[in-house]
Amino acid sequence: MRRLWMSLLLVPLIAMALPAAAFASSSAPATRTLQVGMKGSAVKALQLRLAALKYYPGSTDGQFGASTLEAVWAFQEVQGLPGRDYVSSAMERALAHPRAPKVLDRGAGANRIEVNLGSDVLVLYRANKIQLISHISPGGGYYYCSPGGGCGYAVTPTGNFKTRVFMPGWVQVPLGEMYNPVFFIGTAFAIHGETYVPLAPVSHGCVRIPMDVAAFFYKLVRIPGEPVIIRR
Numbered sequence: 001m002r003r004l005w006m007s008l009l010l011v012p013l014i015a016m017a018l019p020a021a022a023f024a025s026s027s028a029p030a031t032r033t034l035q036v037g038m039k040g041s042a043v044k045a046l047q048l049r050l051a052a053l054k055y056y057p058g059s060t061d062g063q064f065g066a067s068t069l070e071a072v073w074a075f076q077e078v079q080g081l082p083g084r085d086y087v088s089s090a091m092e093r094a095l096a097h098p099r100a101p102k103v104l105d106r107g108a109g110a111n112r113i114e115v116n117l118g119s120d121v122l123v124l125y126r127a128n129k130i131q132l133i134s135h136i137s138p139g140g141g142y143y144y145c146s147p148g149g150g151c152g153y154a155v156t157p158t159g160n161f162k163t164r165v166f167m168p169g170w171v172q173v174p175l176g177e178m179y180n181p182v183f184f185i186g187t188a189f190a191i192h193g194e195t196y197v198p199l200a201p202v203s204h205g206c207v208r209i210p211m212d213v214a215a216f217f218y219k220l221v222r223i224p225g226e227p228v229i230i231r232r
Helices: 041-052 066-079 089-096 211-220
Strands: 112-116 121-126 129-135 143-145 151-153 159-162 170-173 176-185 189-194 207-210 227-231
Touching: 041 066, 041 089, 066 089, 066 121, 066 129, 066 207, 066 211, 121 211, 129 207, 129 211, 159 176, 176 211, 189 211, 207 211
Parallel strands: 112 227, 189 207
Antiparallel strands: 112 121, 121 129, 143 151, 159 227, 170 176, 176 189
């Protein structure tokens, strides 16, 4: 189901920065918890801060929608915080003094994609500097049988791979549809957009990313040949 995502596909990357001092006073519990559906200057400040840290909250319009929620999830995952559909006081403190994502394999190249299955995040590096951090949903670990035959466990493979091919739009594969897939193992395993990217791992083995991120992700990477590092 494509829901409201199609209206977000052309939203550009946000490169605006917000000083950490804006969140430095958040050591006390918030008097008004930010959550989906809210709007206003506090939400905009959150969006600007997340964008400055290279998460993708969508348009910095002061409206707490799906894109902002997914950026909140990614931030929580990197900080080791419980996944929540709102901004907790612990998250507010972390926004003032955030920690960077764990580096998985610096030796794989200055430009690379790192997928951490332990924290469910994807990090894109350019010249060893973070350009994008995204929430993901990898293989769910369940047993399945495909309609075309063949059964297996839904596990995302670990190792060092490279991007192979990009296919634009919705692509039909034996296990369903992928949006803007960037394949890294044949045309079977890909980093791709999906309308359902929950906190839990639920894919058949691919790396699901939010639809709005998938709309531009392929433009940021070299295809073919970009290193893809996947660790658990």
